[in-house]
Amino acid sequence: MNKQLEYGKLLYGGDYNPEQWLDRPDILEKDIIYMKEAHINVVSVGIFSWAVLEPREGEFQLEWLAKIIDNLYKNGIYTILATPSGARPKWLADKYPEVLRVDETGHRNFFGFRHNHCYTSPVYRKKVSKINEQLSNRLGEHPGVIMWHISNEYGGECYCPLCQEEFRSWLRKKYRTIEELNARWCTTFWSHTYQSFEQIEAPSHRGEPLMHALNLDWHRFVTDRTIDFAKAEIAAIHANGNTKPVTTNLMYNYNGMNYSKWKDILDVISWDNYPTWHKGPEAVTAMDGGMEHDKMRSIKKKPFLLMESCPSATSWQSISKLKKPGMLYAASMQAIAHGSDSVQYFQIRQSRGAAEKFHGAVIDHYGGDDSRVFQEVMEIGKDLEQIKEVQGSTTISEAAIVYDTENRWAMEDADGPRNKNLYYRECVQKSYIGLKRMGLNVDVIGMESDLSSYKLVIAPMNYMYRDGYEARVKEFVADGGTYMTTYWSGVVDECDRCFLGGTPFGLMDVLGLRSKEIDGLYDGEYNTICPVPNNTAGLKESYRVEHLCELIDVSTAEILMTYGSDFYQGTPALTCNSYKNGKAYFVAADAEQDLYLHLLQELVKKAKISNAASEPLPEGIEISIRQSEAYRYIFVENFNQQAVEVDLSAYQGTILVGTYEENTIKENGCIVFKQKR
Numbered sequence: 001m002n003k004q005l006e007y008g009k010l011l012y013g014g015d016y017n018p019e020q021w022l023d024r025p026d027i028l029e030k031d032i033i034y035m036k037e038a039h040i041n042v043v044s045v046g047i048f049s050w051a052v053l054e055p056r057e058g059e060f061q062l063e064w065l066a067k068i069i070d071n072l073y074k075n076g077i078y079t080i081l082a083t084p085s086g087a088r089p090k091w092l093a094d095k096y097p098e099v100l101r102v103d104e105t106g107h108r109n110f111f112g113f114r115h116n117h118c119y120t121s122p123v124y125r126k127k128v129s130k131i132n133e134q135l136s137n138r139l140g141e142h143p144g145v146i147m148w149h150i151s152n153e154y155g156g157e158c159y160c161p162l163c164q165e166e167f168r169s170w171l172r173k174k175y176r177t178i179e180e181l182n183a184r185w186c187t188t189f190w191s192h193t194y195q196s197f198e199q200i201e202a203p204s205h206r207g208e209p210l211m212h213a214l215n216l217d218w219h220r221f222v223t224d225r226t227i228d229f230a231k232a233e234i235a236a237i238h239a240n241g242n243t244k245p246v247t248t249n250l251m252y253n254y255n256g257m258n259y260s261k262w263k264d265i266l267d268v269i270s271w272d273n274y275p276t277w278h279k280g281p282e283a284v285t286a287m288d289g290g291m292e293h294d295k296m297r298s299i300k301k302k303p304f305l306l307m308e309s310c311p312s313a314t315s316w317q318s319i320s321k322l323k324k325p326g327m328l329y330a331a332s333m334q335a336i337a338h339g340s341d342s343v344q345y346f347q348i349r350q351s352r353g354a355a356e357k358f359h360g361a362v363i364d365h366y367g368g369d370d371s372r373v374f375q376e377v378m379e380i381g382k383d384l385e386q387i388k389e390v391q392g393s394t395t396i397s398e399a400a401i402v403y404d405t406e407n408r409w410a411m412e413d414a415d416g417p418r419n420k421n422l423y424y425r426e427c428v429q430k431s432y433i434g435l436k437r438m439g440l441n442v443d444v445i446g447m448e449s450d451l452s453s454y455k456l457v458i459a460p461m462n463y464m465y466r467d468g469y470e471a472r473v474k475e476f477v478a479d480g481g482t483y484m485t486t487y488w489s490g491v492v493d494e495c496d497r498c499f500l501g502g503t504p505f506g507l508m509d510v511l512g513l514r515s516k517e518i519d520g521l522y523d524g525e526y527n528t529i530c531p532v533p534n535n536t537a538g539l540k541e542s543y544r545v546e547h548l549c550e551l552i553d554v555s556t557a558e559i560l561m562t563y564g565s566d567f568y569q570g571t572p573a574l575t576c577n578s579y580k581n582g583k584a585y586f587v588a589a590d591a592e593q594d595l596y597l598h599l600l601q602e603l604v605k606k607a608k609i610s611n612a613a614s615e616p617l618p619e620g621i622e623i624s625i626r627q628s629e630a631y632r633y634i635f636v637e638n639f640n641q642q643a644v645e646v647d648l649s650a651y652q653g654t655i656l657v658g659t660y661e662e663n664t665i666k667e668n669g670c671i672v673f674k675q676k677r
């Protein structure tokens, strides 16, 4: 699945639910007028519309939707057409209770909510295929329909007998014999040996919650099951020969599935971004969201779509904070800067009742176009038209960070050196921030990714080495790459089985060291790491470290820093080893952000990464570069709530949007420079 998208413009719009307003033609008419005013050129329709599309079993009513799509198209607005499987009609759940999910205690859910259905149930699959075929037959070839939005935010798990049986087949396929499974899962522990695959049950707090290999495989199974369900949805849509591209909207920091496995199923990656702006410093929130954009882009290493974002305040976060004027602009431009070909909102028109009636929308209950939010939405639409030529341009990154979902499952589940919080995401973010402050594009990849296109790969807390990973790292460094990894790496294999004979497994020669022990620190407890005089990384300061401190023995590595206190005072805490044509760095403890700023500045220079800033950019200033065949588009953003002076002389070109006067970028501002390549 790899269809290229060529719209010639950036997509701008959002989720639209006309089915909630079918009795108000006046409102539907106004919607179109307002959308055009706001420069909206695309809407996602049909999400959660099943009960209106098939009010009774087998009775399909698609004409209202056809009319809506026609009308949108006539008015220059494309449709991303959704399949409605995210929520099922009541008649379906009543007649076929097997479609409802079963929880880990074996209880079947009642009707209601969304994402409350079994991905295995043959009835559910059949009914979804049927409605999908109807949609495709009636509307799939409509010139206004540019893409399929498969379901909505797939997620969750089902523990029904059908899913349990599928899980056993999945395991049988993976391990072939029960002896192999027993060996890989270390089932001798606590007398858990299985005699046949039939005996295996999914993890449950009423049964087995602590067999880490079982938990890991269950997560993998849930990923595969969900993807298998999506494949069946796509097959139904394409059964009549329809070839329009497909996407599904992924979620922020979602841990229930390994998203990198969607790579080959979807034509386009899309996701929903709901940052908690103004909760802390905007510069910090921007880095967090930026990293997620990069993670999504890195799945296919292609432009993606921002499928949803909130034009105002959400209704489901603990505090529904308004975005200050200009914040929506900065957030929207950030998506494009990081490789999105769209800015889309949830939602175009605020629903009148039910769960999300107070969720922000382009058009609110008041219903006018003179609201603050509408005006800002319109301004963004204008600027997106100004930069429409960036659509389709790509992002090239010479630096990557390994942030692996399966590793996260394994690490967070394993009872280990800190069960309170390992701070994995935070550790990854420290490196991410270090690289972004150097003005770089950054790929955020999983362990299965090819490393050969990068000059610098940073792999924080790679606790689990997935099959073949260490061999690829070895080759990467041997070929001249710079690799940086940290404490709590290379500890277990894909089944969470500890490596014997020393860690980081398979890379002790590459790193020139061996880890011996790891100290978990209580909250509030800390140590320091101190520079070795005249170290080759030019590190001169001491830094605070907390949470985890690994004790290492070096063989060939140069010691750059040592611990400042405790019984391991004076022992190595940061090292660098030359291995064949490359270099491998090891950070032994969870150090404060500044270490990463200083160390990465050095590494980026040494690894000769293109387009790097000469010194870290001011906090809250972000640079991202997209490129087409002929041009480079440099996005400079200021997430600070005040203007900032910044030297951009290295980046100049024609300005497509934004202002850069007296070396200053305004608050929430975005400048897009266009340069010939």
Ligand code: GLA
Binding pocket: 152, 153, 249, 272, 274, 308, 310, 314, 315, 346, 356, 359
């Ligand atoms: C998700 C869903 C939408 C809506 C929004 C609200 O992203 O996909 O249907 O519920 O959240 O923020």
Ligand code: ZN
Binding pocket: 101, 102, 118, 119, 120, 121, 158, 159, 160, 161, 162, 163, 164
């Ligand atoms: Zn099930």
